[in-house]
Amino acid sequence: MPDFLKSLTIYPKLVLSFLLVIVPIYISSLMMNRSGQDIVQTQISDSMASRVHFYTVSLETELARLTRLKWEYLNDDDLLSLANTPERLDDFERTQAILSIKNKLYLLKSSSPFVENVTLYIPALNRSINANNFDYQITEGELEAITDSERMRSALFGIQGRLLMSGAYPDSVYADRAPVLAMEIELSRAEIVRTLSSMSEGGQGGVAWIDASGRWQVSTNTDSELLELLADGLGSYEGNEWPQRGQLQMVSGGVAYFTAHEYSPALGATLAVFTPAKTVMQPLSEHRNWIGIVSVIALLLVIVFSYWIHQLIHKPIKRLIGSFRKVEKGDLGVRVYHVNRDEFHYVYNQFNAMLGQIQSLIHEVYEQRIRSQQSELKQLQSQINPHFFYNSFFILQGLVQMREHDLADKMFHHLGSYFQFITRSGAENVTLASEMKHARAYVEIQKIRFSDTVLVELEDVPIAWESVMVPRLIVQPLIENAYQYGLENKQADGLLTLRFREVEGNRLMIEVDDNGEELGDSRLEEMRKAIAAADRAMETTGLLNVHRRLQLKFGEDCGLQVSRSELGGFQARLTIRREEGEE
Known part of the structure; x- marks a missing residue:
């Protein structure tokens, strides 16, 4: 048995076994229906x-x-004689000739049901002869259209909704001279539509006859909408590029069509010709209905069987597993109960009793560990408080001795703010905004000491992190370390930056970089090893102090990391965490 089947629980195994029986039957029915649909579609497509x-x-x-008839008429001797030498005929002979021509035009019209009318224009007489109307006179615009060389190259062309064929003698396409005869044959749209309608089966769908240049249809x-889709599907081709034969599928107004x-x-x-797809696939509709019925029955059987198994076996197991997951997350107050007096009733009672015992033991161990951590925190923090006190008064002493009274006044002001933060509360944790305010006070003090030799760039705390609680004095020792070991001997162009960067896991990194030149690779490696072993050290000061307190507060994946800065000096990176819902 494959490993993934072994890892499945009882419920999916039972349901899977049932599906292994139902699914092959259902798939075979779908394949038969698909095969029949393809055969019918092919036959219909070939027929279309x-x-x-x-x-x-x-x-x-x-x-x-x-x-052919058009050109025979244009080259008829009687027509050419009347067109070229009308002055040789008297009025009676001219009238007789016109009547004879009209009869010939009527014969041409009657020779095909597709011909609506035939008109012959004779420039020498400045008149038109029409098969249907004796007094018809062709308009100047219509005359220009039927004698246009581009239109005469086309078998058909459209003007104002009319479908026409035209010709002239001599042919203006090849002879650069005015025609002596011009003929217009108007095709009957109604008869063409009636003929094309016989192509569509059962009056459904339709037929379209479309000019390649899109000038008539x-x-x-x-x-x-359907005609536009058809024209777009055929594309705009010219000459041999137009597709000779093909088939398309279109959707118009929510209805699918097959097109040949x-x-x-x-x-x-x-x-x-285009036919609705539902008409083409109608022979398979009954078979599809049966497929649907079988699908519904199979689905109902699967649902009933799955629900029965779910209620009897899966639901009690799922409730127990859910309780175990809550316990994994630290919720030891969860309890489960089972109404029926079966095996699950016994398992639930033993589970509840086990949690009661674990909860009692954990409470004792947890209380002992908290007391130990609080004691260690107080001891670690007490080591930081005197450290900056000594350095600050040495700086102040130097200012007084040099009689820098203004700077001394600023120094007293910043020292007051600084020690107010230290002494105003015995709280072990403060907001990150308060911690950064304290760090800025320290930076102002150091600016007095280093004058213009060190440039400091401090980013503002991200708004979402301002109220996050952190251990006291975690940022200032990093800045103090940068001044003391990186920038102490800088004569000019010293740089100190502090930036914030949010990372995954709801964590924030605080990066302090300097461009000091005194940090060697061996010293950097020693500091990394000391930080890695900080939890085993009996006494910790400076950066190790900060690292240890951060781990006690936020866990092992937080704390301090040190590396070579991109500025060339030292980088200290703090990582803190914000709990869900903490703003």
Whole structure:
């Protein structure tokens, strides 16, 4: 048996065994449904692609026939005779010729259901001949459109919602001269839409015929969002870059569609048919319903079985484990009770009795340890209080002897603040803000002593840490050490910095750096070893004193660390901790 199974508790093992029976059945059903869905989707897609190809070829064939007829008419002898030499005909002959041309145009219109109207413009007569209207006169803008060389290169083009084919004689694309004949064939949008509608099955979905340049389109569906998605899906291609054939999947208005399309180079347009996905997948709906029913039944069985096991076995075990975890966190007052008179009732009673005995023993040991720590704290702190007292009065004596009365006055002021902090309270702990205020008073005293030879940079205490309680006199000894052993002999450009840095574990680092030049690597290593063995020393002073008191207050992962500063001198780094909820 794998190791991870051995580590599982009884409850997940029982549930896992039940799932090993249900899950394979469920997965096989899903795979069968997926396989059937893929087969049906492939068949439908092939059918849609086949229909699109058939209608694309049909449209190409019909429009190619109309193009041939257009050029046959433009090269007709009677038309050319009327267009080139209208002055040779009298009014009667001219009228007869126009009527004959109108009949020919009507025959062209009647030859295809896709033709809505045919118009011939004869510049020599300055008039238009229309298959549907004898008095129709083509507008100047429409004439410019149908004789535009770019439009005549296209099989089809659109103007004001109309779908047109045009031609001129001579062909203005290749001959730089005014045409003597211009023909316009207007296609019937209604007939095209009716023809395209037969492509969509059951009246659902739709068909769209879209120009490659995006200048016209014919569709059986008025959903503008769906048509925009289709145009975006096909992209904006020109010539051979347009995708010849393909399939797309789109979502419009919360409805998914399958789309098959084919591009016609001859027409410069794409024919696309789109069908709702729910229609395509309808044959599998009943099978999916059964899959859903089986899934619900299996889920209910798993839930009922899991709940039964949970109530009888897992819940009592979980309650006991939760109690053990509370004990691990130090809560020895937790108690558990079991109503049923079974094995868990006995285990719970023994657990409660065991905690009562442990609580009694811990109380005795804890009280003894606290008394011992308080005694050690008082002893350690008493060693610091006289230390700065001696140094301060030596400095003051020197100022008086040199008759520096103003500096002596400042010295008295800062000394007063300093010793007020020392003597005003016998409390072992103060806020970090108070400790830093005391350290600043000490720095002001040292500034008087060192004048301008040492620059001091002290950061402000982070607001969230101002009220955190710390042992008294933990920062000032670090600054005193920097002055005494690093900056004492600096003649100029001395630098002392104090910075704060928050780290993970809800801790704060206080870093004191100097650029002194007297600290050697051997001395630094000796200090590291002394700090590491500070808990075993019988007497501790200076930095070791600070380190030991911090560990007694905050634990073994806090205290003092020493290293080479980036400034080149000595760095002392204090680490303190803020308890949860302490602000």
